[in-house]
Amino acid sequence: MKYLNIRLLAIVTYVTLGIYNVSAQIGVNTDNPNSSSxxxxxGYSNDKGLLIPRMTTAQKLAIVSPASGLMVYDTDYRCVSLYKDTPANPGTFSWSCLTLYNRHFLYMPSVNIPTSDGSGSLLVGTQSINLYNVYYTGFNSPRVKSTGAPAVIPFFNGSQLNYYVTYCDPCITVTGISEAGVMSYRVNSLPNYDAFVNVVFTLK
Structure with a gap:
C-alpha cells in the first residue's frame, strides 16, 4: 500500500510536470503550435478570428499601471490600441492606435486662411484658424467619393495628432499652434494667387 501511494504520487507529479510543460506552449485548433509562439x-475552418478586450477610450485610460505592450480594442477610436510606455515612466508615449489606417503622418486638406476683412483691408492683430476642424470637416463630409466607398473618410481624433507648418507664405506669420490644433497668425500683406501654407499632421 505504501508502495502504491509513492507510485501514485510519482504519477501525479509526472502528470503535473507534464501539464506545466504543455502550458508553456499552447495550440488552439492545432496539434502543432509554432515553435516560436x-x-x-x-481559426477553425478559417472563419473565425481573435477578439481582444473591447472598451472605450475612458475605460482604456483608467487601466491602472498598464504593462508595456498591452493591447485593447478602442471602441471610440475604432482601432487596436497598444500601450507603448512602461509603468515606471508613464505618459511618454502612452496609448497608440496600431490599425488606424497605418499612417504616421498626413497632409491636411486645402484650407483658406482669411487675410482680409472683406473690404480689401488687411486683418489686423492676431487671427486664428482651427486646423483640426478643417481636417475633420473635410474627411467627415467629402464632396465626391468613388462607387462603393464609405461616405466618411477615416479620421483621427484631435488628441492623437501633432501639428506642424512646414512652409508659410511671407504674406502671413504663424505665431503658434495649440495642442488642440488652433493655429494663430498675423497678416503681413495681401497674398498673390499662389500663396499657401503647408500643414502636416503626425501621430503622437
Whole structure:
C-alpha cells in the first residue's frame, strides 16, 4: 500500500510536470503550435478570428499601471490600441492606435486662411484658424467619393495628432499652434494667387 501511494504520487507529479510543460506552449485548433509562439491560435475552418478586450477610450485610460505592450480594442477610436510606455515612466508615449489606417503622418486638406476683412483691408492683430476642424470637416463630409466607398473618410481624433507648418507664405506669420490644433497668425500683406501654407499632421 505504501508502495502504491509513492507510485501514485510519482504519477501525479509526472502528470503535473507534464501539464506545466504543455502550458508553456499552447495550440488552439492545432496539434502543432509554432515553435516560436507561446500561444498559437488557428481559426477553425478559417472563419473565425481573435477578439481582444473591447472598451472605450475612458475605460482604456483608467487601466491602472498598464504593462508595456498591452493591447485593447478602442471602441471610440475604432482601432487596436497598444500601450507603448512602461509603468515606471508613464505618459511618454502612452496609448497608440496600431490599425488606424497605418499612417504616421498626413497632409491636411486645402484650407483658406482669411487675410482680409472683406473690404480689401488687411486683418489686423492676431487671427486664428482651427486646423483640426478643417481636417475633420473635410474627411467627415467629402464632396465626391468613388462607387462603393464609405461616405466618411477615416479620421483621427484631435488628441492623437501633432501639428506642424512646414512652409508659410511671407504674406502671413504663424505665431503658434495649440495642442488642440488652433493655429494663430498675423497678416503681413495681401497674398498673390499662389500663396499657401503647408500643414502636416503626425501621430503622437
Amino acid at each position: 507561446v500561444l498559437d491560435l488557428n
